[in-house]
Amino acid sequence: MDLSLFLSIIIGNIFINNFILFKFLGLCPFIGVSKKTGPALSMGCAVIFVMVLSSIITWLIYNFLLVPFQIEYLRTISFILVIASFVQLVEMIILKTNPTLYRVLGVYLPLITTNCAVLGVTVLNVNMFLKGEYAMPNSFFYTLLQGFCAGLGFMLAMLLMSGIRERLELMNVPESLKGIPVAFIVASLMALAFMGFAGFKF
Amino acid sequence: MTQFLAPVLTLTGLGIFFALVLSWASKKFAVAQDPRIAQVLEKLPGANCGACGMAGCARFAESVVKGEVALESCKACSQEAHSEIAQLLGIELAKTEKKIALLHCHGGEKAKEKFEYKGIEQCQAAAQLMGGNKLCSYACLGFGDCMRACPFGAITMSKEGLPVIDKELCTACGKCIQACPRNLIKLIPYKAEVYVGCASRDPAKTVAKICSVGCIACKKCEKVCPADAIKVVENLAIIDYDKCTSCGKCLEACPRKIIKRSHGLGSDSERKPAG
Numbered sequence A: 001m002d003l004s005l006f007l008s009i010i011i012g013n014i015f016i017n018n019f020i021l022f023k024f025l026g027l028c029p030f031i032g033v034s035k036k037t038g039p040a041l042s043m044g045c046a047v048i049f050v051m052v053l054s055s056i057i058t059w060l061i062y063n064f065l066l067v068p069f070q071i072e073y074l075r076t077i078s079f080i081l082v083i084a085s086f087v088q089l090v091e092m093i094i095l096k097t098n099p100t101l102y103r104v105l106g107v108y109l110p111l112i113t114t115n116c117a118v119l120g121v122t123v124l125n126v127n128m129f130l131k132g133e134y135a136m137p138n139s140f141f142y143t144l145l146q147g148f149c150a151g152l153g154f155m156l157a158m159l160l161m162s163g164i165r166e167r168l169e170l171m172n173v174p175e176s177l178k179g180i181p182v183a184f185i186v187a188s189l190m191a192l193a194f195m196g197f198a199g200f201k202f
Numbered sequence B: 001m002t003q004f005l006a007p008v009l010t011l012t013g014l015g016i017f018f019a020l021v022l023s024w025a026s027k028k029f030a031v032a033q034d035p036r037i038a039q040v041l042e043k044l045p046g047a048n049c050g051a052c053g054m055a056g057c058a059r060f061a062e063s064v065v066k067g068e069v070a071l072e073s074c075k076a077c078s079q080e081a082h083s084e085i086a087q088l089l090g091i092e093l094a095k096t097e098k099k100i101a102l103l104h105c106h107g108g109e110k111a112k113e114k115f116e117y118k119g120i121e122q123c124q125a126a127a128q129l130m131g132g133n134k135l136c137s138y139a140c141l142g143f144g145d146c147m148r149a150c151p152f153g154a155i156t157m158s159k160e161g162l163p164v165i166d167k168e169l170c171t172a173c174g175k176c177i178q179a180c181p182r183n184l185i186k187l188i189p190y191k192a193e194v195y196v197g198c199a200s201r202d203p204a205k206t207v208a209k210i211c212s213v214g215c216i217a218c219k220k221c222e223k224v225c226p227a228d229a230i231k232v233v234e235n236l237a238i239i240d241y242d243k244c245t246s247c248g249k250c251l252e253a254c255p256r257k258i259i260k261r262s263h264g265l266g267s268d269s270e271r272k273p274a275g
Helices: A005-015 A025-033 A037-066 A073-099 A099-105 A108-113 A116-130 A139-168 A180-199 B002-028 B033-043 B056-066 B079-089 B121-127 B145-149 B175-179 B204-210 B220-224 B249-253
Strands: B099-103 B155-157 B163-165 B186-187 B195-198 B230-233 B236-239 B259-261
Touching: A005 A180, A025 A180, A037 A073, A037 A108, A037 A139, A037 B002, A073 A099, A073 A108, A073 A116, A073 B002, A099 A116, A116 A139, A116 B079, A139 A180, B033 B056, B033 B079, B056 B079, B099 B163, B099 B175, B121 B145, B121 B236, B145 B155, B145 B175, B175 B186, B195 B236, B220 B230, B220 B249, B249 B259
Parallel strands: none
Antiparallel strands: B099 B186, B155 B163, B195 B259, B230 B236
16 A cells, blocks of 8 residues: 555545545535434435445446446446436435435435546546556555545535534524525635645645 | 447346335335325425425425424315315314415506616515515505416406405415515405505605505594494504404594405405406
């Protein structure tokens, strides 16, 4: 294991290349579920879960299906297929085992199905660790780590945003900016702050 | 040949594999849903107005079947639908009085303008510009925010620029009450026949100057009412519908004809929708 790569994956995915605030992926749940901290936390957990498992499945599919048949160009469509059906499965399981969580996540659970952040992390995995003639040694673990850290970064942004929005509710916001408009402004300010991390070099 | 076959077979294989997994999972993880939820949902108005405080009719149906909320909290439901659902679920329906929304102003052209308003054709916008374009700060602005808010199409705008609420179509859901920037729309009992067509709390001197159909708090209605149902509070006559017998004596007594019949709604010309 290369320690510097290890560190750069962790810090890079959580702070520097944060999926929401730097790459602008997965903005729909970021605005939609960030009204209260509770649902934001469970949405973050759901995204971490889906990202890790999608990373594993897409790694398997890429290495054992697409590479041997030399059809790497089908990467995007096969990944979408995998993620979509996988999230459907997760949805059914959650509905069966934990209806309360299902209700809290509401319409946003199906949204993970087509969440660009999930597809983004899998495509990024392929670009970083698997592209070319050969896979990097230990690429499976890097993939796993990247999936997990990207999810953590997503959850971090969700938590920050929900904390701010809970306080915003109590503020004297101008009538025309109440609700979503002021949330957009806050999001852009947060993104600016996160741009500051881009100065870090590893 | 393999160049062509490999991608086709791989993707088809993947698709079939996941279809099989999902169809197996949908059996394995099936959640039994109460069939009554669908039946109740069918009987609900389906306007998803949110007046019950739930996120849409589907959620309301679920809660009603589970017994978490009272069926009566759906204000948009007709009486028949309510009793049908109650029968379906085998619950007792609490007797609630049917209500309708009514506009408590009939100024229209008779309420003088403060200035010529040329902005966005919305009450909300007009109300924010120098306190509205009417001299009376309790006057209907007449741009029809309530008409657009009504999910049941019960409100039309008259030629004079006043909203006319259809008594039969109105379900008292309260959307128009929220939409009115001046709080002029209030709920009154369906069976009540008289209402005060003014909401002005200005002193009589001011009212007399700016509007020919404003309440001047002369207290004639208060004196003539045999049931003691009308009281003049803060320059405005208020009817207590618990006591009102709809005898109509106040209608004759009112010198400015502000107290009106709730289904007559003034003259015929007012009832005709504009355009």
